[in-house]
Amino acid sequence: MTIDELELLARADPAPASSGPWSDRPLDGRARQDLELLREHGPLQALVRRRWLLGAAAAAAGVLALSAVWLVRPVDPAYAATPPPAEFSAIGADPATLLGDLASEAAEGPAGEAEPATGWEEWSLSTQVAGVDVTSAVVPQEVARTVAADGDATLRTVAGTPSFPSQEYERAWRRDGEPVSAGDDLGTLTVPADQALFPDPPPTTAEAMREYLARAHPLDEGGTSQLFVAVTDLAREWTLDAPQRAALLEVLAAAPDVEVVGEGVDRAGRPGVALATESDRTGLPTRYLLVLDPASGAVLAAEQQLTTDPGALDVPVPSTIAYTLFGARTGDG
Amino acid sequence: MQPVASTDAEFSAVYTDTYWPVMRYFVRRLAGDAEHARDLTAEVFAVAWRRRSALPAEPLPWLYEVARRVLSNERRSERRRARLTEAVRQQELVQQPDPVHAPQGTDWVHHALEHLSESDQEVLRLAAWEELTTDQLAVALRCSRSAAAMRLHRARERFRAVLDREHELQQARRRSR
Numbered sequence: 001m002t003i004d005e006l007e008l009l010a011r012a013d014p015a016p017a018s019s020g021p022w023s024d025r026p027l028d029g030r031a032r033q034d035l036e037l038l039r040e041h042g043p044l045q046a047l048v049r050r051r052w053l054l055g056a057a058a059a060a061a062g063v064l065a066l067s068a069v070w071l072v073r074p075v076d077p078a079y080a081a082t083p084p085p086a087e088f089s090a091i092g093a094d095p096a097t098l099l100g101d102l103a104s105e106a107a108e109g110p111a112g113e114a115e116p117a118t119g120w121e122e123w124s125l126s127t128q129v130a131g132v133d134v135t136s137a138v139v140p141q142e143v144a145r146t147v148a149a150d151g152d153a154t155l156r157t158v159a160g161t162p163s164f165p166s167q168e169y170e171r172a173w174r175r176d177g178e179p180v181s182a183g184d185d186l187g188t189l190t191v192p193a194d195q196a197l198f199p200d201p202p203p204t205t206a207e208a209m210r211e212y213l214a215r216a217h218p219l220d221e222g223g224t225s226q227l228f229v230a231v232t233d234l235a236r237e238w239t240l241d242a243p244q245r246a247a248l249l250e251v252l253a254a255a256p257d258v259e260v261v262g263e264g265v266d267r268a269g270r271p272g273v274a275l276a277t278e279s280d281r282t283g284l285p286t287r288y289l290l291v292l293d294p295a296s297g298a299v300l301a302a303e304q305q306l307t308t309d310p311g312a313l314d315v316p317v318p319s320t321i322a323y324t325l326f327g328a329r330t331g332d333g
Numbered sequence: 334m335q336p337v338a339s340t341d342a343e344f345s346a347v348y349t350d351t352y353w354p355v356m357r358y359f360v361r362r363l364a365g366d367a368e369h370a371r372d373l374t375a376e377v378f379a380v381a382w383r384r385r386s387a388l389p390a391e392p393l394p395w396l397y398e399v400a401r402r403v404l405s406n407e408r409r410s411e412r413r414r415a416r417l418t419e420a421v422r423q424q425e426l427v428q429q430p431d432p433v434h435a436p437q438g439t440d441w442v443h444h445a446l447e448h449l450s451e452s453d454q455e456v457l458r459l460a461a462w463e464e465l466t467t468d469q470l471a472v473a474l475r476c477s478r479s480a481a482a483m484r485l486h487r488a489r490e491r492f493r494a495v496l497d498r499e500h501e502l503q504q505a506r507r508r509s510r
Contacts, residue, residue, distance in 0.1 A: 006457070
């Protein structure tokens, strides 16, 4: 052979830079749109938003064959299954006072050490289970997180117990062959240490905490809804000690546009006090909820609800479209 | 490798400079499925966005390292889908996308490549198609420079042996036509 094996392989490049729809050139519409979504909405929201755009396109074209959107699997019930709304009774408290009081109490708590988060339960309308859009049941995912000595985190996900808004949904689920059962292995994902959102342990002053959160999420552009998202993402990586919790509560206390929804219980049956903020940054008016432990101020749960406009999503309003429960059923055995 | 602070504008510049090379990385490994490559490219930049305050001065080899992980996660979930999805759907899912838009007459080279381990294939693809140097390979493969050099050296040796064999087979087929 007169040319070497690497040159031979180079000549067999299936996607050369000089031609084809991947050739070097200025960004096209799709590439620019993805960049805008990322800059406007941050990484997690961008992926969700992209799915919404896909969903809207599919609905507009009347196409039901696209994968990766939840419009693809019509079932008998008119709407996709969503969990019942979490209920809280109004307590007439002012958010700054409530959060300020929780922060003061937490500040008196003992300093321990931030522990890596060990797991949570989550559900989202946009999450596919085993590659299909489950519309006839609410199938939560239980995530167990372990962190190795080198900082790499392993997320092992198993299916939780499916639940149904009504018997009609349960019948549709059975007819579809019950695609997932509680305990089914849904896969393992490794997040290398250098891709963690919050590689360093959280700080213990409000000022440092805000800066720490802003490194991972565009708080200045995104407003309070981004702060709620950042708080949720933080809880996926760290379990805070009392002084860190105090700092976080102070950041929340200083945030504008926060409403105290009231007291009640979260989806794991734990007493909680719920805060809310609204935003339409992702394209549809969305209500972001945080549920805090009324004694310690720890974040128990986060939820997102569509309140007025379901867009292309086949859900009624209001509907819960995502929730995460921390420290309730997973990670502790 | 010195990390450089990245503002919004700097991130956009990195994105603009590296979008097509990152997309090609996926096209080459997904049998030419450009739409799927777009989605995975978006995932790579979502990771890069999170790390935008500490992007390396030369981001492309690092982005290939992220891409390698995204692809590996994607392949895992594809296997999961194939395992759990209903039989009819499963058939649709495992259908291969359009054949790769490879230059004419290079099928046998790809065929030869497939005889190697995934690890050998990846180091050869990174060297030949992404045109990485040994230093860049070390970043993309998350190993030392000497380990990268050794991996490439051994993969080339094994590839050469397979190519020779494939080449002879091809000649024999031509003669018999």
